[in-house]
Amino acid sequence: MYLCFKILNKFILQINKRGFFLCGVRGLNMWSCSPWALLPPIYSAFTAVGLWVVYFVAVSDEKIAPLGSKHKRRNGSFYPPYISIAGNSPPASCIFSEVLNFAAFVGFIIGVLRYLQLKHRLDKQWLNVCSLVAFSLGCFGMTLVGNFQLFTEEMVHNFGTSLTFGLGTLFCWLQSYITLRVNLKNEGRNAAIIRFLLSASITICMILYSSLMAQGLHMQAAQGQWALVMFFLAFIGTFGFEFRHNRFEIMCTDHTPLSEASRYEPDQL
Template identity: 35%
Template sequence: MDRQIPTHCTTREWTTFSLAVVNKAVNLTEGFPYISVCGNAPPQSCIFSQVLNFGAASAAWICILRYYQLRDWGVRKWPNQVILWTGLLCALGTSIVGNFQEKNQRSTHLTGAFLAFFVGILYFWLQLFLSWRMKNLPQPGAPWIGPLRLVLCSACFVLEVAMVVLHSWSMRSVSAICEWVVAMLLFILFGLFAVDFSRLDGCTLCLQPGSGSLRPPPDSPTSLHVQL
């Protein structure tokens, strides 16, 4: 599943871009458009919302799986929860961006964009910092995976700063190109978790009765094994 997420999301985002060009919702002779501009008008706005909702749900699921993997690797609860909530805020921001178009709810849309881009890259920086601090953490995959993540995170951060600065300087086309590249790099960073999850063959869900249950609790929680 994780290997397919970047491919599906990037393909559908470029589909949204293509539809916007074909429907003349954007004019490339006037400059390269922001991602949000391509998703402002129907029918591409419908695809844009669906793509980002799918991406948000997938990102949230990846963050939750990563949380339990780090817990099993011995990461303490509070830093692990901080990382988890950072990732979930990124997923929430992605959904907000998709459902609150820039032309209709600009302030809400920009809030979602901040969560998706800036909090999103913070999530991956925290992952890198954790790997650096805890030398005993497993490092699945080839030795170059870690340096690759560092390069991608650094590129994302630089491009995000450039995106904001160039927009303030009214260099909208260059700023928009930075935005598209950042989005693609974030998809790749999420996709790289496939390396960490390559050793997973399933997970266990523990179902426990609530405090208001009329039935007496069993001796042990009921476990359900789910194949990934």
């Protein structure tokens, strides 16, 4: 992980050397932004595109019914377009595993960067720690969902889904409250409004998804699941607003004993 983070950091620094990204708000007010602001929206966009690729591959192979249709497969069995079912059979399952492993790894990096950003700005550090732990476990749940297919390891897959959706929703509410409390650069209130709305949308979608699935309305439940995931990715993308104010670096120093270091110090008068 250290090596990947270091490579990513070098890439960001190269972008920063070639030019500054300018962000504007309220008319013509412009200032240079940290290139790290690109990481959350790019992450959200790539993950969303990857999941939709999985969906279209599964539909073209007639593994699932298209969203909004009542089509049945030729053998008579009906597979609603749940994300897990779309990524259950190859070749879609191969893409699905790659997408979720990538999403879990980069998402964990975003969670750590967010924790470091708030480390010295939040008076109640337990909120920051709980947020990081919840998101880290949610990312671990994504790896379970991606690597243990629903029809082969249902228990492990469903456990990963519970971690991802349950702790992911908790993370969204915690971050919405933290955003309002910290009010970074006096922009926290506006960002908090957006995040509270997204958190409420995620919660509503999760309740609808669970209740519709319990009633056997699988097509509507699958639509709610897709909306839930898209709202969650949109929430992660909003961290670009705060990341534009910070530069994240890794420093490596040699640890030299004091007695050995003093041997090479010049005499002082």
